[in-house]
Amino acid sequence: DASVSWIEQQPLPYPSDALExxxxxxxxxxxxxxHQNIHVERLNGMIGGSEWEGMSLGQMMLSSFNEGRxxxxxxxxxxxxxxxxxxxxxxxxxxxxxxPPERLLKFINRDxxxxxxxxxxxMDAASTQFGSGWVWLCYKTSKLPHVKSRxxxxxxxxxxxxxxxxxxxxxxLVWGHSPLLAIDLWEDRRSDYVSTxxxxxxxxxxxxxxLKKAVQRAVxxxxxxxxxxxxxxxxxxxxSRIRAMPQQVNGDAREQTSGQEKSLGx
Amino acid sequence: NLIVVRxxxxxxLLVFTTDALExxxxxxxxxxxxGKHQQDYVDSLxxxxxxxxxxxxxxxxxxxxxxxxxxxxxxxxxxxxxxxHHFFWESMQPEGGGxxxxxxxxxxxKDFGSFTNFREEFIRSALSLLGSGWVWLVLKRKERKFSVVHTQNAxxxxxxxxxxxxxxxxxxCDDIPCPLLLQPLINLDLWEHAYYLDYKDDRRMYVTNFIxxxxxxxxxxxxxxxxxxxxxxxxxxxxxx
Numbered sequence: 332d333a334s335v336s337w338i339e340q341q342p343l344p345y346p347s348d349a350l351e352x353x354x355x356x357x358x359x360x361x362x363x364x365x366h367q368n369i370h371v372e373r374l375n376g377m378i379g380g381s382e383w384e385g386m387s388l389g390q391m392m393l394s395s396f397n398e399g400r401x402x403x404x405x406x407x408x409x410x411x412x413x414x415x416x417x418x419x420x421x422x423x424x425x426x427x428x429x430x431p432p433e434r435l436l437k438f439i440n441r442d443x444x445x446x447x448x449x450x451x452x453x454m455d456a457a458s459t460q461f462g463s464g465w466v467w468l469c470y471k472t473s474k475l476p477h478v479k480s481r482x483x484x485x486x487x488x489x490x491x492x493x494x495x496x497x498x499x500x501x502x503x504l505v506w507g508h509s510p511l512l513a514i515d516l517w518e519d520r521r522s523d524y525v526s527t528x529x530x531x532x533x534x535x536x537x538x539x540x541x542l543k544k545a546v547q548r549a550v551x552x553x554x555x556x557x558x559x560x561x562x563x564x565x566x567x568x569x570x571s572r573i574r575a576m577p578q579q580v581n582g583d584a585r586e587q588t589s590g591q592e593k594s595l596g597x
Numbered sequence: 598n599l600i601v602v603r604x605x606x607x608x609x610l611l612v613f614t615t616d617a618l619e620x621x622x623x624x625x626x627x628x629x630x631x632g633k634h635q636q637d638y639v640d641s642l643x644x645x646x647x648x649x650x651x652x653x654x655x656x657x658x659x660x661x662x663x664x665x666x667x668x669x670x671x672x673x674x675x676x677x678x679x680x681x682h683h684f685f686w687e688s689m690q691p692e693g694g695g696x697x698x699x700x701x702x703x704x705x706x707k708d709f710g711s712f713t714n715f716r717e718e719f720i721r722s723a724l725s726l727l728g729s730g731w732v733w734l735v736l737k738r739k740e741r742k743f744s745v746v747h748t749q750n751a752x753x754x755x756x757x758x759x760x761x762x763x764x765x766x767x768x769x770c771d772d773i774p775c776p777l778l779l780q781p782l783i784n785l786d787l788w789e790h791a792y793y794l795d796y797k798d799d800r801r802m803y804v805t806n807f808i809x810x811x812x813x814x815x816x817x818x819x820x821x822x823x824x825x826x827x828x829x830x831x832x833x834x835x836x837x838x
Contacts, residue, residue: 366798499728
């Protein structure tokens, strides 16, 4: 049924003229009201009756990406574009810009040297993105267990802020990065658009709260993963010991095993 | 009325005035597209060539070589975009559109069933391209037939040789036999800078107007005649003495 809206478009977090004079009401109405809406309609048109129809936008985006080894499944492009746009609108606020809050600034100074260093990297990424795409500020969380696609910023240097650009609809979540800030480079790639975005529109408060959540999620997940991992290891050792038991007839071997047990900290 | 901008290495040429394609493509769009975007590609390419191993190549050679079997070198994007744009402007003429010349029409009817089918196919291909890129009518040399394809970003059919069957590429100029497998006949720019000012998100209207009012079938006839020097599109017809 084409009339069912599986995915509904999120409302803008502010009135359409709130970003003036930097982004005009007309541009917002076209970009949010027409351009993003086309993605919502196309997506709803293609997922009805399929395995995707009950999923949330994020789930759909991650699972239709197809790990980047093959072409993504059809819903990916529209699902990711809707997600990216919602995220983009919420990366801005009227009267935004200025200096980031202290806590965020500490991260920025640590990972980019300085605020200006970050802006420079941002501008570089924006001006070298070829074709359509996005520029992102992300918190590089350790790799999600279900993410198999390769990060464009390999190295195991996790727990840092990174700037990346992505072609077309790609969202850094598929690489296991937690996005904090997005700039749409689809219609307008002029450098003054990017600098206006960073100076006048970006909501550093939002970025900071996203960072806080990303760090928290990473800590929770890594702890969970590592406990699970240790438990699994211990279980495997215990099982192999039980299997070995009937053959062990002399007591020496049994003593050895219990010695091993102690060294494992069981 | 010819407008010529000369660069030190590769030049740009627009074969009509900037307002000649109105109302389908506005003067403002042409000025921005040709005068700014394409100029940027030319400038960056010339800048790269000052220190590049590709200095002295023809643009076609450069595209083929820099594509590097799908692992493009830095020069590729700029070179291909310069070529694609030039080819694009030449694919249009004021008061274009309408019906193709007889030879082209026959081939279209042979390979697509009818001109209407071709038109639909061209529009469908353009609308199904995600993101930036180009849609092309090409002559597949091996299969000896027309086909509609679209390519992402700067990918040009010139570069898409058959890797398994790679013959050392020497010269990809139109008038010298070469291992060119896809001979482009028409291209349409589907980067947003090409239509966004005039059409916003209505890509369908842009593509339809291109096919109905802008495409230069005269150019296509010329390009096909050149291609026919290397590809036999009909049954072999050898005159008996």
